[in-house]
Every structure is written in C-alpha cells, then in structure tokens.
Amino acid sequence: MMNPPPLLVTCGLPYTNGPCHLGHLRTYVPADMYVRYMRRAGEEVVFVCGSDNHGTPIVVSAEEAGTSPRALSEKYHKHFDESFKRMNVIFDRFGMTDDPATHHRTQAIISELQKKGYIYNQVVHQAYCTKCKRFLPDRYVEGICPHCGRPARGDECDQGCGKHLEPGEIKDPVCKVCGTKAEFRDQEHYFFRLSEFKDFLLPYLDQLRGTNNAKNYAIGWIKDELHDWCITRTLEWGVKFPGRDDLVVYVWVDAPIGYIAFTEEWAKANGKDWKRYWCGENRVTHFIGGDIIYHHCIFWPALLKGAGYGVPHAVVASGMVKVDDHKFSKSRGYVVWTNDDYLDKGLPADYLRYYLLAYTSHTKELNFSWKVFGERINNEVVNIFGNFVYRTLYFAQKEFAGIPPGTIDPAIIAEIEKTLATVDQLMRDYEFKGAVDAIMALAAFGNTYIQTNAPWKLIKTDRAAAAQVVKNCVQIAKALAILIEPVMPDTAQRCWRQLGYFDQVAAHPISDATCPVPEACIEPPTTLFVKMEDTQITELDALLQRRVAEANKKTEKIPVVTFEEFQKLDIRTGKVLSAELVPKSNKLLKLMVNIGTETRQIVAGMQQFYQPGEMVGKDVVVVTNLAPAKIFGIESNGMILAAGDAASLLVPVKPVEPGTKIR
C-alpha cells in the first residue's frame, strides 16, 4: 500500500474586525491538539491558517475607525497571530487573505472556472446609495417588507414575517450607513453554477470524514434545491474579479482559497510542493465553527471540484460556546476575550486549553462559567493530575534522591498501552474530550496505584519493594507528560524537565510513553500547577457580570419618535367577541375583536398566558392600522397591546365604548 498523502490541517479564518474570544478558541485549540498529537503519532502534518480580510463589514469598520481596510486588517491580523501564539496554538503559516498569494490563487481559480463554463453573468437590481456613491450589499440596506409592511433588512424581513427578500424587492430602501434614501440601479454580477454540482455533492458528502454534524447539516441542505451562487460584489476592497475593475469576488470565495494560498506561502518558504496537498488525493482537514458548515461542505468542495483541485478529506465542526448558559453575544456582554479577560490576568494558557478540550464532545455546546472553570481546573488538573506527579516525584527524590533502578512492572506497561490505544482511536475519531478523559483516567489510575501500594509504608520494611512501586509511578508520570503535551504543552514540558529530561517532550513520539525511565538523579520537584483561588474566580466572574449589566443598559436605549410619527398609529379600544386556539400553534390565539366601526380578526401570541375563555368579553387596546399579516395561514388585522414577556394585557380602567381612540 502507498503511503497516505500528508495531512493538511486548517482552521476557519478569523475575521479582522474584532478581537479574539472564546468562540474562536473553541475551534483553534482542538485543531492544535489534533495537530500536535498526529505529529507525535508519526504523521506528516502541515497546519495553516490566516486572517480573513475582505468583505463589507471590514470596509465599514475601517471607515468608522478612520483608517483603511488594509490597516485595520493588519492590526487585527497581528492581534490574532499573537493571541494564538500565547495560547500555544502554533501554525506553520498564518497568512492574510489580502496578501498577493490569495489574490493570485483566487483569480487563477475563477479564470479556470470561467474557462470550464461554470460562471455566467446576469444583471440584477441592487440598492445604490447616492451619497456614499456605492452599491449596498443587502445587509446594509434597510426598508419596508413588501409582504408585511414592517421594517426589514435588505435580504430578509427580520422583524416581521421572516420572508427572504430577493434583491430589488424591498420597498423604500435606505442606506444603513448614512441614512440616505437609496435607489435601485442595474448592475451586472457573476454567478457560479452551484446547481450543477448537486450530483457531485451528495456522494461526496456521504464519504466525507470529520464530524457528523457537518455532514448531516450539509446533506440536509443539498436535498433542497441548490441555487446558483452570486460570487461578486460591488466593492473596492477585495480580490478583483478577472477583467472587471469595478467588481470584487465575494469574500466567501477568496476566504477558503486562502487555505491554498497559505499552503503555497509555507511551501515556498520551506522548499516544499503545495500541489502535494491540494491536487488529487489529499487529506485536507478543515476545523471550523458550526456556523460555517454550509460554506465548507457545499460551496467550497464545489469550487474546488469545478476548478479541478482535490476536494477536502474531512470537515471537523465545533459546537457553539455559551457563557453562563447564555448564547455567546458580544453585544449582550456574554463574551470572554482571550487577552483582556484571560491571558492578561496572568492565567495560564494550559488551563483554558484543558477546559475547552475536556468540557464536552467537540460537536456539542460548551458552556463557560468562571465557577465551573475554577472547579474543574482545581479538581481535575491540579488535584488528580498535578498531585499525582508531584507526590510521586517528591517521594522518589526524598527517599531515593531520584528515580530508582529496576524494571517496570508489565501490568503498568499494559495499563499505559491501554491508554495509548484508547487515546489514539479517540483522536482519530475527533473525540478530543474522550482522549483527555482517557489521559486523566491514567492519572487517576496512578493515584489509586500509589495509594493501594503505599510505598511510604513499604519503605519501612522492604526498601526494594518501595523502590519498585516508585519506579512504576514515575513511569506513569512519564507517560502522562508525553500524553498531556497536545493538551497542555507548557505543563508537559515542565513535567518532563522534572523527570530529569533536558530535551523537548514534543520531540518524542507518543510511543515513548512505554519506554522505561532510566535510573536518574532528579532535583526536588515543585508543584506543577497553581490552584485557582476562590477570590480570583469571584473577581473574574464579577467582571463578566458587570459587562452584562452594562450591555443591558445599552440595549435599552430606544430611538426617539416625533409626534407626527406617533400620530400615524391608530390605537383604539376593542371588545373581544370570541377567542380560539390556532391549531398546531402553541402561542397563538385567533380573536374576533369589535373595534366600534367593525369587527376585526386578530392573531395574538398569548396562548400560554390566557385561556380563550378568559379573553372573551375583555376590553383590550388595539393598534388598528397595522399592516395585515398572515400568521400560520390566518390573516391578522391589528395588534393587541400587552406588556412584557408574560403579555400582561392593557385594559381601560374606566368603561369605554369599543372603538374609543387612544391618545
């Protein structure tokens, strides 16, 4: 059998318009662990990543900051590069998608796709801001939904009926940046014939390696119809579309192409051939966040296939990160910044790496809380792992001035081998938590072993037997140092040094875990870890709580409306004539309400708070000139006012006739 192709591991590219946070690390730390492990399991691995610099948000952020997109990108590029290094996430190449390699490779791929007929052009309506003098990507247009009449974004009626809006559909478009009324202009765009790749993608995804969340999600999409994909934008910033100075390619085209370009950059600097990684059979493994599965499992393989490159071998998608059991959200304050909140507080990278890897399976949601962080670090890392190594070496040094001579008990070697086999299988299945657990189980085994064999007792009667127990324990400690390196590289190295070795633990293959430790003198050991103090945890947590509280205040800020705007609303009292549950809905009630001049049918989301029976006969407050909407297929002509999440109804205190105007 031929040697398998080398492994190329990539991480989803961080976008250069904000700093590094836990959400990033949830993908990068496991990828780094995987790379470290696979290298030491004897694989040839290249690990590349880079920053993603293009797209409208960066242009807008740069304008707001009074700088250029390139300068902004460079600032955050440097930030990510440093943050990853501080976390011991070490790439062979960390590039930028705005560097020449990505521009060049993107244009080469687009040209190739054009040559093969996979790209066509088409004129589309697009919102244009006359003040900013540019076309507005859909996210930067606001207007009125043509379906329900409520405010909507350019691409979707996000506050109203939730319908997807095609370019040109939105009414009264306004530039979100400057507030000027936008107009529609015709603009030629280029489309990728994604729809032609359906027959390729289904069998491809079926055999795709990686985590099944990625695979399932993508297969689900494919079963629906695949639309062709608009791959150009009217922007200055980005990779120029070949032959068109006024268009750049969509950022989601050049971002993954960065993976190839960064490999090229690495290969050039190291005298290697990048084609070995990207052309033909390969083992390209993408580590990504769960939010970008679509791009990596559908667009990207189709692009590569169409342009004649090899397609990815595996996609490993991480689950989402929660903070204090809340959805990760920068605007709501549920965020942990890698530098400000963690590393700059003097906390070790190893602790966070451990937490991220050991909390749960890679594809499940990971909750971060300082309290749990402190508990797990102290109980598992410090007490079980750290204490075993320390008590072993302390006793060895005290009683034997180091590691005693002798051979290792075969049962101990067998135990280590069992751990090695388990870890290896789990790592190849991308089950990082399982692998960490197996390593910790070996540490727990060590504690049980030393406890049951009590060399501190034995030594009083049988010094040789005590030496044997110690020797076995040291062997376990050695195995632990070797195994824990992909998880906690700094700790592993410290542990390695304490075992009397002067070289790098990372230079040793995993299989060295069963190589007997020789007799040696060692220095008195120091504790491997410092415990997390309760006061420290409380302080860190308080900082987070303060940020959440401040964010809450900010979100409460609401825009001022003029009296004229207020007067547009026609609010009247009404009497509920009948109420019934809307079938298949668990929130909606269908109400008939007398508003004086007429009886209206109104659908209201208050089923969980009011029985239909108790609604009948109630005087309620109704917005009568709200645009009609269809909810669950039932027409609703107005809105009943209620306060708060529990929908406390607003009712007139003194009796009034139905239809009385509210001012």
Add this chain to the structure above:
RNA sequence: AGCGAGGUAGGGUAGUCAGGAUAUCCCGUCGGGCUCAUAACCCGAAGAUCGAUGGUUCAAAUCCAUCCCUCGCUACCA
C-alpha cells in the same frame, strides 16, 4: 413551519452510530481509610421509571414509530 442538535441521580456530563449482565466521570451529600502529597489522595454508601408512549428482540438509554420540551440554523449574512 422546515432542517439540525439535545432531553441520562441535586447540578454538570459520558455511553446511543456497531443493543446485552452492577449506566460513566466530575462536583455536591453521608460514612470510612491514609497521612508520601497543593486540606490532597484512596475506599465505600445514598441518589436516575436514561423526556413520554407504543413497537422490534431472549435482551433497549442504545434500533423503529409517534408525541412532548429545549436550543440552534434557514444561504448573495464573513
């Protein structure tokens, strides 16, 4: 609504793909041991109708069906 992921002792979490005998681990509670060690470690106990119902099977947390609950996603948005 559609799609996806989850629902396992007081909290958290593994096991579910490849069905089997006392359902894992961490914390917490209770009892004991040890004292080499960072008040750490070891042993034991209590505590789970494995979301519900029905089915397949000698055997179901695990497979199938239906339902309930929670969360996420729904593409020209990076």
